Amino acid sequence: MTNTAQTIDLSLYAAVTEAVQAEARKVLEAGIVAAVVGWQAGRRKGTALPAIVTDPAKAKELIFSPACVNNLALYLTKAKKEIRAKGKIAIVAKGCDLKALVGLMGENQLKREDIHIIGVVCPGVQGANADRAQPLSETTIAGKCRECTVHTPEGADVTVGTLPQLPHFTPAESEELARLEAMTPAERWGFWKEHFSRCIRCYACRQVCPFCYCEQCLCDRNRPQAVESTPRPAGNMAWHIVRAMHLAGRCAGCAECERACPMDIPLNLLNRKMAKELKELYGFEAGFEVKEKGPLAQYREDDDQSFIK
């Protein structure tokens, strides 16, 4: 039997759904929070979308399923001021999403006491182009979930669900990264050049990223223009380099940028590569503890300086 036949048992999602609804109702009724950010079912079968619930009676609309792909931390950033203005917010978070919340706290974008985190145990969510009619398996699960290390989130106010036995999936992203690392620089450049040539500059990757909360993005500047804004090779390459550098040491690895990309550009490979470099050079990993400053935002005498020639 091959791995593709291994599927994930869906009963956990139903149990988590119930627990999320109960917790949401409780904190809304008790007035502990002004709103709960979670997921609700979409019109099409097997789809879900972010939900911002303020009425306890509507807590029953919240769900947790393999379609709950969004990293909801986005809704607690400056980019979504109107939501934060409501007051203290409860947020439903998978382990991978929790890393973004931790990062945002480190960057003084969030105060722990201003949010109520409902952590959900998560066996995995569906990949961007997955066939929703198929069960969650090696062929339909998101790449990041195949090698997830945070199925059970830690540090939430409550955590719901118990992790079932999970199938072993081949770590496709690591394998792809290893393949890239084995290339010559010219081959690698070619690889990215080809991918970036498809970029249409819709900025979905930026807009779904919890760390892209700058009120003035360098790439939107036009007086003077810092990065060419038209979807052509020069501007595309510059945009992606700016993005990778700006997120290095900050990216929580939620892979939302890659999922959102309508042109299927494997952005998370770049994120993972940057994260790996930072781990090797600075012993730093984003999203595990609240840290005032990431490695690229400070100078230390023992920093690696071998790149200065």
Added chain:
Amino acid sequence: MQKTITEPNLRLLIDTLVSEGKRVIGPKAAGTMTLYEPLSQGEELNLGELPRRSAKEAFFPLCETILTYERDKEGVRVTDVDPQAIPETVLVAARPCDVAAAPVLDSVFSWDFKDEFFLERRRKTTIIGLACARADDACFCTAVGLSPGDTKGSDLFLAPLTDGGYRCDAITEKGEALLAAHADLFSDAATAEPLPLAEPTLGKLDLEKIRQWLDTHFEDPLWEEIAARCAGCGACAFLCPACHCFDIVDEGGEEKGARRKSWDACGFGKFTNHASGHNPRDVQPSRYRNRIMHKFKYYVDKFDQRLCTGCGRCVRACPVGIDIATVLEEINSK
């Protein structure tokens, strides 16, 4: 005029058009997806999948240069790009929901200002539409008054037949001309039955009722409810066959550069940012409201047409699951 064409002959038609020096655009496999792209031979035509981006690119490319400038000893030279240089084009096997958007766009591009680039491409393009035998759960052309067999905007229209060939109807003079010029590739009217059309599942919407509601609900809690989740990316607008906002920028240096026109989107936070710094649409709900108002009210008021053909691309692509059909259903039910 009605004829039939076999699939091998359809591919041969593409080869012939290419050899005549025409630009032929059609669905083509491109990595993990299918896109409408220039075909170099009929073999490349990929009929199985819905192209990720719409066919509007045949007239309204993602990015185009409209003038170039250069400075040398003599001074500054500004050169217009000549729209006449745009090649004769055949857009083949385009979905009805893509094709129906073309005549809708004609209205805005030939209104107070005539966009010569768009209009020249439209003039020089012959469109071969293709009926859909399959729809997915995002398709809702039938809900907005079109159908998987709608010929609106097509010059020639293909309907797949049970024997693998296509019934071919000439809809316009351009279509007749193309048929006549390649008569050897077509045969007489079909004997085989057409395949049943796809059946999108969404019920019919009362578009006039929706417009009337929009007329009186510029302010409504609905906008916040739906659009607070909108991430403000351009995915929906960029993939849409009917969205047509663009930006014009000068790129380059002191010595040389170009003026370029490229897609823009009303969802972008800076879309209506004034030079003063004031932004009248400062939060996402007011931007999303504009998206719906523009498609189902403003454009209807002005041009008596709608900026949505129900192709479902925005529904499939929205990273936060915003489903325009759900929004319309909700307004329709009020």
